[in-house]
Amino acid sequence: EVQLVESGGGLVQPGGSLRLSCAASGFTFSSYWMTWGRQAPGKGLEWVANIKQDESEKYYVDSVKGRFTISRDNAKNSLYLQMNSLRAEDTAVYYCARMGWPPDYWGQGTLVTVSS
Amino acid sequence: EIVLTQSPEFQSVTPKGKVTITCRASQSIGSSLHWYQQKRDQSPKLLIKNASQSFSGVPSRFSGSGSGTDFTLTINSLEAEDAATYYCLQSSTLPWTFGQGTKVEIK
Numbered sequence: 001e002v003q004l005v006e007s008g009g010g011l012v013q014p015g016g017s018l019r020l021s022c023a024a025s026g027f028t029f030s031s032y033w034m035t036w037g038r039q040a041p042g043k044g045l046e047w048v049a050n051i052k053q054d055e056s057e058k059y060y061v062d063s064v065k066g067r068f069t070i071s072r073d074n075a076k077n078s079l080y081l082q083m084n085s086l087r088a089e090d091t092a093v094y095y096c097a098r099m100g101w102p103p104d105y106w107g108q109g110t111l112v113t114v115s116s
Numbered sequence: 117e118i119v120l121t122q123s124p125e126f127q128s129v130t131p132k133g134k135v136t137i138t139c140r141a142s143q144s145i146g147s148s149l150h151w152y153q154q155k156r157d158q159s160p161k162l163l164i165k166n167a168s169q170s171f172s173g174v175p176s177r178f179s180g181s182g183s184g185t186d187f188t189l190t191i192n193s194l195e196a197e198d199a200a201t202y203y204c205l206q207s208s209t210l211p212w213t214f215g216q217g218t219k220v221e222i223k
Contacts, residue, residue: 037160045152045160045203047212061211095159102150102207104171106159 002026002105004096009110016086016114022079022096022107030074033099036081038092039109046092049081050099063089086114118142120204122215130223135191137218139204144184148208151180151189154217155200163202164189196222 008020022034036048049070050059058070069082079096091114097103119142129135139149147167152160162171164180167187177192191198199222204215 044217045154045205045214047205047214050212059210097160100162100165102162102165102205103160104162104165106161108159 002098004098004105004107006094006096006107006110009094009112011113011115012086013116014087014114017082017084018086018112020081020083020094020096020110020112022081024077024079024096024098027098029072029077033101034070034072034079035097035099035103036070036079036094037097037103037106038090038094040089040092043092048094051079083112086112088114090114117211118145118206118209118213120206120213120215122202122204122218124218125216126219126221128221128223129194131194131196133194135189135194135198135220137189137202137220139182139187139189139215141185141187141206145206145208147183148206149180149182149187150205150207151178152203152205153198153200154203160203191220194220194222198222 003025005023012018035050051070067085071080093109095106095109097106121140149167151164154160163174163178168180179190181188201217201219203217
């Protein structure tokens, strides 16, 4: 069974940093692209970033370019999202998902709140 | 950026009724259009990929059609468990974009 479990969310002040993690199991992690998406409270879904199996390709939505970094550790079956210079508009539930092309399995999400 | 416009934004349907949701893209995306179901306080679940291919385990009452700029998700014989918000996603061009969502309520 495919399982994705996000962690690392919480309350952070504007301008602060946070690192999200996603632990994957039930599939061969190193064989799949992975993705992060997010959902602001009461709003729709937004794609955030994609990463290729060997990290040779990474893509971001414009609003996070230069502030967020997606990475992975295939030995640990883990996906990460380093978020710097956080803004109030980054407040959202962040989901990791396996890229069966399109994203096919999603985790339960972790809430990031950016507020003073 | 490709804009996806879903209609309607809200639909209330009786059990065993039929739901039709459309997703229109601002430019041609071929068949790179996918449909998700998100129930309250849950993560999205993939229903249909590449416009018309059912994802594993999805009930046959869910079907998708379309290509280019106009796409449709159809739910036949609606069940109570189908109450959710439905989103389309395009993966033709970066940045990937979602439609704004269609909330389906069971009368």
